[in-house]
Amino acid sequence: AKHMHNAMQTLYKKAGQDYSAKKRHKGYTTGTKTIIQKLGITHEEMKHLSVLIDHEERLLRKRTKRHEQGNVERPTSQGQSRETWLADNNLSVSKPWEALNISRATYYRMKKSGAL
Numbered sequence: 001a002k003h004m005h006n007a008m009q010t011l012y013k014k015a016g017q018d019y020s021a022k023k024r025h026k027g028y029t030t031g032t033k034t035i036i037q038k039l040g041i042t043h044e045e046m047k048h049l050s051v052l053i054d055h056e057e058r059l060l061r062k063r064t065k066r067h068e069q070g071n072v073e074r075p076t077s078q079g080q081s082r083e084t085w086l087a088d089n090n091l092s093v094s095k096p097w098e099a100l101n102i103s104r105a106t107y108y109r110m111k112k113s114g115a116l
Helices: 002-020 032-039 055-073 082-089 104-113
Strands: none
Touching: none
16 A cells, blocks of 8 residues: 555656656647538538538628528518607707706716606
């Protein structure tokens, strides 16, 4: 048991020295672009893959996904015309502060604080 403990301590110390001397394993650093080139993957094949895809294919998928999500959120809605929206929301024309006999700044302060 003591012999095993000494062996483990030696291994631990050696690993610490290797780490501090930057002898650690760098890992697999080949980029996706290089792998695609070496394997000769075409754009048509990339359409059926999920990991080995180039930058253009990734952007195309992202753009398509964003477009589909947008169509779900706003299927055929055209929104309101500017005139319709302004008729309901244009305070500078209706001037509600004049009806309350207060200044415009006071009106917006009271509105912000929730008093109106």
